[in-house]
Amino acid sequence: MSKGERTRQQLIEKAAGLFNQRGYEATSIADVMAATGLQKGGVYRHFDSKEELTLAAFDYAVGVMRERFVDALSRVSEPVDRLRAIIKVYERIPLDPPVPGGCPMLNAAVEADDTNPLLRQRAVSVMDDMRRVIKRAVRDGVQAKTIQQHVAPDTVAVVFICTLEGAIMMSKLYGNQSAMRLAVRHLEQYLESIMAA
Amino acid sequence: MSKGERTRQQLIEKAAGLFNQRGYEATSIADVMAATGLQKGGVYRHFDSKEELTLAAFDYAVGVMRERFVDALSRVSEPVDRLRAIIKVYERIPLDPPVPGGCPMLNAAVEADDTNPLLRQRAVSVMDDMRRVIKRAVRDGVQAKTIQQHVAPDTVAVVFICTLEGAIMMSKLYGNQSAMRLAVRHLEQYLESIMAA
Numbered sequence: 001m002s003k004g005e006r007t008r009q010q011l012i013e014k015a016a017g018l019f020n021q022r023g024y025e026a027t028s029i030a031d032v033m034a035a036t037g038l039q040k041g042g043v044y045r046h047f048d049s050k051e052e053l054t055l056a057a058f059d060y061a062v063g064v065m066r067e068r069f070v071d072a073l074s075r076v077s078e079p080v081d082r083l084r085a086i087i088k089v090y091e092r093i094p095l096d097p098p099v100p101g102g103c104p105m106l107n108a109a110v111e112a113d114d115t116n117p118l119l120r121q122r123a124v125s126v127m128d129d130m131r132r133v134i135k136r137a138v139r140d141g142v143q144a145k146t147i148q149q150h151v152a153p154d155t156v157a158v159v160f161i162c163t164l165e166g167a168i169m170m171s172k173l174y175g176n177q178s179a180m181r182l183a184v185r186h187l188e189q190y191l192e193s194i195m196a197a
Numbered sequence: 198m199s200k201g202e203r204t205r206q207q208l209i210e211k212a213a214g215l216f217n218q219r220g221y222e223a224t225s226i227a228d229v230m231a232a233t234g235l236q237k238g239g240v241y242r243h244f245d246s247k248e249e250l251t252l253a254a255f256d257y258a259v260g261v262m263r264e265r266f267v268d269a270l271s272r273v274s275e276p277v278d279r280l281r282a283i284i285k286v287y288e289r290i291p292l293d294p295p296v297p298g299g300c301p302m303l304n305a306a307v308e309a310d311d312t313n314p315l316l317r318q319r320a321v322s323v324m325d326d327m328r329r330v331i332k333r334a335v336r337d338g339v340q341a342k343t344i345q346q347h348v349a350p351d352t353v354a355v356v357f358i359c360t361l362e363g364a365i366m367m368s369k370l371y372g373n374q375s376a377m378r379l380a381v382r383h384l385e386q387y388l389e390s391i392m393a394a
Contacts, residue, residue, distance in 0.1 A: 021311040025223035101311050106366060110307040113369040114218040114298050123370060158379040159360070162367060166359030169303060169366075172310040173320055182355040190383075193390075 008046045011036055013099070016057035020101030023111050024054050024119060055122060061104035062126050068098065069133065079141030083160075083191055086134060090164040091184050094171035102172050105130070106165045131157040141195075151194045163187055205243045208233055210296070213254035217298030220308050221251050221316060252319060258301035259323050265295065266330065276338030280357075280388055283331060287361040288381050291368035299369050302327070303362045328354040338392075348391045360384055 001009070014035045018027045029043060029050055036043075047053040072085040093103050101107060105126050112120035134157035141147030167183035198206070211232045215224045226240055226247055233240075244250040269282040290300050298304060302323050309317035331354035338344030364380035 023220050023223055023308060026220055026312075107307060109366050109370040110304060111220060113366075113372075115220075115223075120370065127367070127370060155379050155383070158364075158367065158376050159383045162363030162376065162380045163356070163360050164363070165366060166361070166363030167355075169306050169310075169362060170324070170355065170359055173306040173317065173324060175310075179355050179359065182352050183359045186352070186356045186387075190387075 004046075007038070007042070011038065011043065011046055012053070012056050012060045015053055016061045016104075017100040019054060019057050020061055020097075020099050020104050020107050022101075024058075024108070024116065025111070029053075051118065054119060058104060058108055058119060058122055061099045062122075064098035065104060066129075068092075073133075078146065079137045079144055080146050080191065080195060082137040083134065083141075083156075084188075086137070086160065087164070087184055087187055087191075090168070091180055093168050094180055095177060103165060103168050106168055127161070130161060134160055145196050148194055148196050156194065159190065160187060201243075204235075204239070208235065208240065208243055209250070209253050209257045212250055213258045213301075214297040216251060216254050217258055217294075217296050217301050217304050219298075221255075221305070221313065222308070226250075248315065251316060255301060255305055255316060255319055258296045259319075261295035262301060263326075265289075270330075275343065276334045276341060277343050277388065277392060279334040280331065280338075280353075281385075283334075283357065284361070284381055284384055284388075287365070288377055290365050291374060291377055300362060300365045303365055324358070327358060331357055342393055345391055345393050353391065356387065357384060 011032070015027075015032050018031055018035055022031070029040065032038075032043060032053070033040060043053070047056065068089050069086065072089050073082055076082055076085050098104065105123055108119055108123040109127070112123055131154065135153035138147060138151060138153035138156045142149055142151060142153075163183050163186065167180045170179035170183075171177055208229070212224075212229050215228055215232055219228070226237065229235075229240060229250070230237060240250070244253065265286050266283065269286050270279055273279055273282050295301065302320055305316055305320040306324070309320055328351065332350035335344060335348060335350035335353045339346055339348060339350075360380050360383065364377045367376035367380075368374055
């Protein structure tokens, strides 16, 4: 990596933490300059606009999250184990977020839904990917007869994501894992309830 | 209501919609002035600081939400029906939010967890109230033997809130009710599963 590439990468990482904690709109370029020690020209050498930096930072944060899922899913092969692995990756987010501030998809979704169409589109596409991963595991489980035949893959995907993202919100609000632990136990029971006998 | 009181009330209502859509930190007093047609002096006649306006606007938005719950709960008395009524009130939020921008508790929680201790404290206290209402219904149901004896009230409260707030996030992100509908169906089945036979 050249020095310029390293600076660009550090800029994205720092900005991702700021945006994810304080919000994309609430964080100014001056905040990014203060956090990175770069001058304005140093920031704009790498990004033409704050918007471009915003999207690069979101993509970076999501990329860290994605690596965790890929890594966890590479260790298991049975469909039900893949679903359990997804729960485990989520469970860790409030305690050990991919970048400071919690789940980048949750934060971007809640911030962007009414105000930032480009960031919202990015969040939709990440959410779609997450749903696909869960749906595929459910479909494979149905085919392998470890999950009951009548179970609708997208229902499982939505129930998982709603419950886990809501639990991240609650656990971060209270500053402890107790909501997340209850949510995880609930999903484990839900998973039992859809497994084939 | 005096003219001054009316102006103050309109200011709070407009600000609540702006804050709930764009975020508390991302919305400036200039944005509030533009939305209300008030001059800076007109805003600061009623509030000493943006922070004071922020908290008044959050309390107002939560108050509208609370009225919906009080109204829905006044129409039913059986504990299980109270739980169903709570689900129904949540189900309506993405389509018809109490103030523009969705659920004020979700938005404030996600924004304030890392950055705004006072707003965060307000969100915690609203969350605690919501948990209490659900826990009381579960306890009453256990006592009335319509809910199984082993069911832990706080588990139900956390499962309800995580699932429904997560569903608001998803439904608002996609701009449709499909995630919310799946989440509601899931909670109705969960409710069936904890009811006494």
